[in-house]
Amino acid sequence: MKQDMIVILDMGGTNNTVLARQIRSLGVYSEIHPHDITVDEIHALENVKGIILNGGENRIVDGQAVDVRAELYESGYPMISVDHPTSRCEKQYENLPDDERLKEFVFGQCGAEPNWNMKNFVEDQAELIRRQVGGRKVLLALSGGVDSSVVAALLLKAIGQQLVCVHVNHGLMRKNESESVVEVFKNQLHANLVYVDATERFLGKLAGVADPEEKRKIIGGEFIRVFEEEARKLDGIDFLGQGTIYPDIIESGTKTAKMVKSHHNVGGLPEDLQFELVEPLKQLFKDEVRACGIELGLPAHMVYRQPFPGPGLGVRCLGAITRDRLEAVRESDAILREEFEKAGLDKKVWQYFTVVPDFKSVGMKNHERCFEYMVIVRAINTIDAMTADVEKVDWEVLDKITKRILEEVGNVNRVCYDMSPKPPATIEFE
Ligand code: XMP
Numbered sequence: 001m002k003q004d005m006i007v008i009l010d011m012g013g014t015n016n017t018v019l020a021r022q023i024r025s026l027g028v029y030s031e032i033h034p035h036d037i038t039v040d041e042i043h044a045l046e047n048v049k050g051i052i053l054n055g056g057e058n059r060i061v062d063g064q065a066v067d068v069r070a071e072l073y074e075s076g077y078p079m080i081s082v083d084h085p086t087s088r089c090e091k092q093y094e095n096l097p098d099d100e101r102l103k104e105f106v107f108g109q110c111g112a113e114p115n116w117n118m119k120n121f122v123e124d125q126a127e128l129i130r131r132q133v134g135g136r137k138v139l140l141a142l143s144g145g146v147d148s149s150v151v152a153a154l155l156l157k158a159i160g161q162q163l164v165c166v167h168v169n170h171g172l173m174r175k176n177e178s179e180s181v182v183e184v185f186k187n188q189l190h191a192n193l194v195y196v197d198a199t200e201r202f203l204g205k206l207a208g209v210a211d212p213e214e215k216r217k218i219i220g221g222e223f224i225r226v227f228e229e230e231a232r233k234l235d236g237i238d239f240l241g242q243g244t245i246y247p248d249i250i251e252s253g254t255k256t257a258k259m260v261k262s263h264h265n266v267g268g269l270p271e272d273l274q275f276e277l278v279e280p281l282k283q284l285f286k287d288e289v290r291a292c293g294i295e296l297g298l299p300a301h302m303v304y305r306q307p308f309p310g311p312g313l314g315v316r317c318l319g320a321i322t323r324d325r326l327e328a329v330r331e332s333d334a335i336l337r338e339e340f341e342k343a344g345l346d347k348k349v350w351q352y353f354t355v356v357p358d359f360k361s362v363g364m365k366n367h368e369r370c371f372e373y374m375v376i377v378r379a380i381n382t383i384d385a386m387t388a389d390v391e392k393v394d395w396e397v398l399d400k401i402t403k404r405i406l407e408e409v410g411n412v413n414r415v416c417y418d419m420s421p422k423p424p425a426t427i428e429f430e
Contacts, residue, residue, distance in 0.1 A: 001046045001127070002120040003029040004112040011035050011066055011084045013056025017246065019082070019096055021285065026099070027114030028106050029121070031283050032246075035066050039075045050110030051077045055084035078109045118288075118295040122154065125280040129158035133239055138278055140241035141227055142167045142193070144181040146305055147243030147281060150289050153296040154280055155241050156191050164192050164237065166230045168223060171199030172312030172326075175334040184299060194234075198226050202314075203321065210320040210358075212430030219311040224268050231273060240275035244282045245289055306351050307385070315430040319358030324411050325373060329356045331409045332375045336401055343397045345379070352379035352391070354405075355429050356412075363413030374414035375405050380427055388422040 006023050008030060010016050016032045023030035031045070035053075042048055053068060060066070073079070073088040081089040082096055090109075097105070106112050142152050142165040155163045165185060169178040178195070185191040205218050231237065269275075281289055293303035309315055313333070317326045332354040340346045355376040363370045377398070382388035402415040418425070 001124050003115050003124055004047050004049045004110075005045060006030045006106055006110065006112060007037075007042060007045065007048050007051045008032045009035045009037065009051060009053050009068055011053050011055040011068075012060045013054040013083070015056045015096065016054055017285070019052065019054055022096070022099070022102060023106060024116055024288075026103060026106060027116050028112045029116040035068050037072075038069060039071050042072070042075070042077065048077060049112040050105065051079045052105075053079065053081040053084045053086070053089065055082065078105070080105055080109075118291050122157070122292060122295050125154060126158035129155060129278060129280055132276075132278060133159055133162065135162070136238045137162050137164060137234075137236055138239040138241045139231055139234065139237045139275065140165045142181060142185065143310075144173070144177055144302070144305075145243070145308060146286075146293065146303060147245055147289060149181075149184075149298060149302050150293040150296065151241050151243040151281055152185060152191065153189070153293065153298050155278070156185075156189060157296060161192050163241070164194065164234055166194045166196065166227060168226050168230075169195070169197045169199060170202040170219060170223060170226075170312065170314075171197075172202065172219070172314040174308070174313065174337075175330050180302070184302060194230055196226060196230060198222075201226070203323070203326075206314065206321050208320050212315060215314055215321070215430070216311050219314050223310075228269060228273060231269075238276060239278050240269075241278045241280075244277075244279045245284050245286065246282065247286065249282065304347075306346075306349075309428060315428050316353060316355045318355060318429055322358075325356045325358065328373055328375065328409050328412055329354055332356070332377075332405045332412070335404045335408060336377060339397060339401045339404065340379075343394070345391070345393065345397070349379050349391045350381045350388075351427060352377075354378070355418075357429075361414050365413060370413055372411050372413040374416060375409065375412050376416045376418050376429075377401060378418040378427075380422070382422070382427070385427060386422075388427055390419055390421055393417070 006028055008016050008019055010032055020030040020032055079089045080091045080093065082093045085092065138155055138159065140148065140152055140155060140163060142148050144167065152165055167178065167181050182193065182195055186193045202219065202222055205222055206215060209215055209218060284292065290303045313326060313329045314321060317329045336352060336354055340349065340352055355378065356373050360371045360373055363372060379391040379393055380388040381391055398417060405412060405415050
């Protein structure tokens, strides 16, 4: 292994990630592990230079005050504790230590080297993947999102043709998105990629379904079924690659975080189709995943792609999905993306998209009365998607987008700009 590591043990903290990022900002890799890790498991991580017990403000896991295994205190690793009262660590802090104190521990007491960078991370992970997988095969659902694309590129580097990617086009992708997945992974990187066009199947199941959560359930459930069918056609697969990243792993102190909408990932595969997981990005934060993608040579448009919900355009074609409105969402979204890129807004705005409601309004086209759909444009900025503000898009840019949508998109006679922050509005409409 090329990188030294400081291990943070989660003693109920809500700020483990803050601490991990603080250590990584010193150039030293840091991972968060559960408090009940064994010494053997720590040895197996290799290159562990020191351990921090972090109680954070909670100091409690599942309602219980916890401690690490006694053997850990005897293990000889340099150890400090933060908000976890124990007489068995050399130093104890009541709050997260500042950079100076942390440096003293990391570089002084632990003797760690500042050798955390993406090149070393990629090489270490490739080595770990090869050790885990050996000569066997890994299956990966490649959606084209940042996380699955980066995992695909990393697995490809590590095990080449032992990786089988499956891309399910549910017909709710943005314009040219599935094509781009095929172009990059099949044509350029020569990955073993199975492309499944399941558009008709998804649209058939969704016909007449207007309730958003019901739509999500259908899309998520059908996705698993299509993926499962493809998996059954393949022989000798033992592993499932997943683009789990650190923010997907909930800290013990935030277990009660409320879920407003059901988000779907590939999970829920049937019992007889259980695989061992390969999750090489599970210790990375989003910006680090992007840096990893760039290190692996993925194109910037894939790595800096804005967030896109799993149910795709399905939750932007409001109410029961119809093909004409789905096309209107797809085409208007493509125009919006093109114009935002020209105006440099794609690098500034966090998420931007169009929505087509399921009602019509009166308009005039070629001196005649028409009754057609409207396109709503939304552009928002946020840090954590919990609250969001509307981007003050330049009037001329909005004017150009409006003109193009009215000219180029069929069945549309009106364009609106959504001015609502979150809360009270959510980012998506459904
Ligand atoms: P809301 O609408 O809840 O969105 O304010 C917050 C963020 O989550 C995305 N989103 C989803 N992502 N599956 C996903 O993978 C979903 O069902 C889903 N619904 C919303 C949304 O695009 C925004 O970035």
